[in-house]
Amino acid sequence: MLRYFTLLFTLLFITSCTGSSSQNIPINPKTDSVFTSKKYISEVNLTGFNAKGKTYYFIKVWGFLKYNADFESIEIDWDDYFISNINKIPNMDNNEYINFIDNTISIFPKLEIKANKNDIKDYSLIDNNWFNSSYFNKTISEKLNHIFENRNNKNSKFINNSRIGNLKFNNEKKYSENEFPQQSIRLLGLARYWNIINYFFVYKNDLEENWDKVLLEFIPKFANSSDVSEYHLVVQELSSKLYDCHSMVRSDILDEKVFGRFTPNFRIEYIDTTFIISKIRTEKYDDKQLKVGDIILKMNNEPLKERYDELNKVFKGANPPSERRIINPYLLSNTDNQMSLVILRDGVQKNIDIELQDYSNYREEESKTESTLKKSVLVNKMSEDIYYLDVNHLTKSNLNINIEEVKDVPNLILDLRSGIYDNIMINLANFLLPKESDFFNSTYSDVNCPGLLRSKKGYRLGQNNESHFKGNLYVLVDENTQSASEFFTMALQSSSNTKVVGSQTAGSDGNITMFHFPGKIETIFTGIGIYYPDMKPTQRVGIKIDHHIKKSVKGIQENKDEVLEKCIEIIGI
Structure with a gap:
């Protein structure tokens, strides 16, 4: 798991870079518009008291009070209250449960009635119909509604917005003493995370599954986990x-004990129904048994598609191409350093036994090459009129020498099928764009109004620059184009001389928020929403593409870069 988590941090911090200081306007909940393009509706309506239902509604009440009740007037450890009561709830009879929920709400002082009450119609992330659940009586329903309508919208004890809108958590204990915490603390982690997503995840309304149903599904999974793995x-x-x-x-546990740190010296692509070797990673560990274009059928006697389907239960992407990209590295992970493969080469099956390395060994070798590239001229002349630049190794050290190489070329192909370092985005945009441009709008969760989204104009990139790039710009993209790369492509699209060539991008664009689960587990998720100026979405969709072209098994076997070749063809038309 560490392999992807570390990689993401080279790609993510897109909106933390600053455009023109006059345009980098921070969020302002007092003036930023309420955003209500979609409305969340819970699909859960439990009837008949049972243990899971009582736990479900307690988690919802606990989270509602955490972000809506008045914590300034009382002294209480809200985590401890959860931990002390969560295992008692399944054994409560109906009356005991109703009294317990009523008493929980009554811990907090009653809020004064506001002249302008909060209106649920403005709150696109939440549905308060659950206030009227059969698990509650009329008094509880009225108390919950009173808190919602009259919440004072002051700063929360537990959460606040950063300058650009993503979330920062306060007063949250990590519970990292034990990698397998007790049941009540595991359920606390579920309650914390579920409520954060429930009230503050900007893309909650774009989820595949109803978030309330997810809570019901995972209560027994968290409660009944039998061991640390x-x-x-x-x-x-x-x-x-x-x-x-x-x-x-x-998670070190997932990395070392579940999936394993040992991997082969190649990368694979999953195209249509075929798993194909697309790259040999390092010369040092290449035993020459395998080559680009080999098709992998089985690993340790298990069909690779069956292993993929198992991994797909716990790994999801924003869209099918990005999902495959996420799963591929784990397909051939192993907990020991030996692996048997069945491959198909030139129509003939072969059995091959290979030795694996800890994935950090490959990264160490790759970084040696990368360190040289990051100081080098990266421009390739494809023809008299066409030049190619891969931004993956473009840094502050070599940015200017590469700009000098392409400043007067008629056609430049910019390869963004990888990451881009955020510390070069401003200077590169200043060269490529003729003027400052508005290229995105953002949404964020107003933490002082839990469940409410706001929108604002994004900052600008580029500058009014007479010496800007005046040729035609072609940007290459695919499922590896994620976050910063997607964001930068959007900026380049604000210029009329830019065309985007390739296939669907990752569809995960926006700064990130980090959360800690009990048990030494960290996770991250998209913290702000990113949209085109016309409010067309990018999340799960990806960025707009002018010319669509995908990789193929045949292309990989023939060692072709089909996207690049198609782009060159388009330029020549």
Whole structure:
């Protein structure tokens, strides 16, 4: 798990870079518009008291009070209250449960009635119909509604917005003493995370599954995890329910005991129904048994498609191409350093035994090459009129020498099928764009109004620059184009001389928020929404593409870069 978590941090911090200081306007909940393009509706309506239902509604009440009740007037450890009561709830009879919920709400002082009450119609992330559940009586329903309507919208004890809108958590104990915490603390982690997503995840209304149904599904999974590996895997599965490529888990247990740190010296692509070797990673560990274009059928006697389907239960992407990209590295992970493969080469099956390395060994070798590239001229001349630049190794050290190479060329192909370092985005945009441009709007959760989204104009990139690039710009994209790369492509699209060529991007664009589960588990998720100026979405959709072209098994076997070749063809038309 560490392999992807570390990689993401080279790609994510897109909106933390600053455009023109006059345009980098911070959020202002007092003036930013309420955003209500979609409305969440819970699909859960439980009848008949049972243990899971009582736990479900307690988690909802606990989270509602955490972000809506007045904590300034009382002294209480809200985590401890949860931990002390969560295991008692299944054994309560109906009357005991109703009295317990009523007493929980009554811990907090009654709020004064506001002249202008909060209106649920403005709150696109939440549905308060659950206030009227059969698990509650009329008094409880009225108390919950009173708190919602009259919440004073002051700063929360537990959460606040950063300058750009993503979330920062306060007064949250990590519970990292034990990698397999007791049941009540595991359920506390579920309650914390579920309520954060419930009230503050900007893309909650774009989820594949109803978030209330997810809570019902995961209560027994968190409660009944039998050991440390199962618990950490359940956290990964829950995180995947966001269908967000940013939503990855950092867990030593998963990395070492569940999936394993040992991997082969190649990368694979999953195209149509075929798993094909697309790259040999390092010369040092290449034993020459395998080559690009080999098709992998089985690993350790298990068909690779069956292993993929198992992994797909706990790993989800924002869209099908990005989902495959996320799962591929784990397909051939192993807990020991030996692996048997069945491959197909030139129509003939072969059995091959290979030795694996800890994935950090490959990264160490790759970084040696990368360190040289990050100081080098990266421009390739494809023809008299066409030049190619891969931004993956473009840094502050070599940015200017590469700009000098392409400043007067008629056609430049910019490859964004990888990451881009955020510390070069401003200077590169200043060169490529003719003027400052508005290229995105953002949404964020107003933490002082839990469940309410706001929107604002994004900052600008580029500058009014007479010496800007005046040629035609072609940007290459695919499922590896994520976050910063997607964001930068959107900026380039604000210029009329830019065309985008390739296939669907990752569809995970926006700064990130980090959350800690009990048990030394970290996860991240998209913290702000990113939209085009016309409010067309990018999440799960990806960025707009002018010319669609995908990789193929045949292209990989013939060692072709089909996207690049198609782009060159388009330029020549």
